[in-house]
Amino acid sequence: MNTCETIESVEAVELETVTVHNENIVELPLGLLGFEQIKRYALLQNKHESPFQWLQVIDQPDLAFLVLPALEVFPEYEPDVPAEDVKFLGLNSPDDALVFNIVTLGAKAAGTVNLKGPIVINRFTLKGKQVVLANASRYSIQHPLPLSR
Amino acid sequence: MLILSRKTNESIVIDGRIIVKIVRVEGDVVKLGVEAPADVPVHRQEVYDEIQRNNKQALTQGRPVLPRLPESKPRKNLKGQQAAGTPA
Numbered sequence: 001m002n003t004c005e006t007i008e009s010v011e012a013v014e015l016e017t018v019t020v021h022n023e024n025i026v027e028l029p030l031g032l033l034g035f036e037q038i039k040r041y042a043l044l045q046n047k048h049e050s051p052f053q054w055l056q057v058i059d060q061p062d063l064a065f066l067v068l069p070a071l072e073v074f075p076e077y078e079p080d081v082p083a084e085d086v087k088f089l090g091l092n093s094p095d096d097a098l099v100f101n102i103v104t105l106g107a108k109a110a111g112t113v114n115l116k117g118p119i120v121i122n123r124f125t126l127k128g129k130q131v132v133l134a135n136a137s138r139y140s141i142q143h144p145l146p147l148s149r
Numbered sequence: 150m151l152i153l154s155r156k157t158n159e160s161i162v163i164d165g166r167i168i169v170k171i172v173r174v175e176g177d178v179v180k181l182g183v184e185a186p187a188d189v190p191v192h193r194q195e196v197y198d199e200i201q202r203n204n205k206q207a208l209t210q211g212r213p214v215l216p217r218l219p220e221s222k223p224r225k226n227l228k229g230q231q232a233a234g235t236p237a
Contacts, residue, residue: 036235104207148217
C-alpha cells in the first residue's frame, strides 16, 4: 500500500481505523445485486487474513463483504465473463481483470463462496461489476470453502 | 401488470431506451432480445434473486472469525497464466 496522499479514513470491520488510499477505492457503478445504491467500496487486505480480502462500504464502515480471489484457491475455476461486461469494464485483456468472489460465512467458521456471480474489477480503473458468468451454470453460488488439513 | 400481445419480431419499447423483442417462440419457450444501455443491468429473474439473496446473507457486520484455508495454489488469471487479486 502506498503511504502518501491519504484521501480519507474509514473504520475497518476490525473497528480499527485504517487509512484508505485512493488506489484502493473500488467503484461499482451498478452496485451489487440487492445493494444497487452502494457504489463505493474500499478494498482492504490484511496479510494474516490472506487470501481473504474485504470490500468495505465506504460510507458505512461497519458493513463489509468478505471476498476471495477464487482463481487462486480453485485451480479449475474458469470464469467466462460475458462480452457486454468486458466492454462495460473496459477490459482489453484477461490480465486487466481482478476477480473476487463473495464469501458467506456459516456457523463454526465454515463458509461458502459464490463462484457463479463474481465481482470483476478493471485493475487499472478500479471500476467493477458483479457479473453473471456466461458459464454460470457450471458453478455454484454456495461452493464450500476448502478446509485446511 | 401491463399485458401486451406481440408477434415474432415485434418489440416493445420501455422508457424510450430499452427494447424488448420477441425473437422466437418454440412451444412454451419464448426467446427475447433485449437492447438496453450499459447502465441498465438485465438478468434472468431467478438468477438475480439467487445472487441478491446470497449477497444479503454475505454482508457482514463486526468481526467474524475467518476460516483457515489450505495453502494457496500458484496464482493464475482469467486465462490461467498469472497473478490475480492485486490491484496494479
